[in-house]
Amino acid sequence: MKSIVKKQAAYETFEFEPVQAKFIGYVGQGNASNxxxxxxEFLGARELKMT
Known part of the structure; x- marks a missing residue:
C-alpha cells in the first residue's frame, strides 16, 4: 500500500466506492495547535474480528 503525505490548509473531501460494511474504523493524528x-487510515469491515 502506498502512503501519500501532503500538507493541506483547508478541508479535503474523499470519495470511496460504495461498500456494505457493519463497522468503520478511523485512525487519525491530532495535534496540540488546534x-x-x-x-x-479508514477501514470498512463486514464483521469484527478480535485479535
Missing amino acids: TWNSII
Whole structure:
C-alpha cells in the first residue's frame, strides 16, 4: 500500500466506492495547535474480528 503525505490548509473531501460494511474504523493524528485531525487510515469491515 502506498502512503501519500501532503500538507493541506483547508478541508479535503474523499470519495470511496460504495461498500456494505457493519463497522468503520478511523485512525487519525491530532495535534496540540488546534482541533484539526489528519486522516491516517479508514477501514470498512463486514464483521469484527478480535485479535
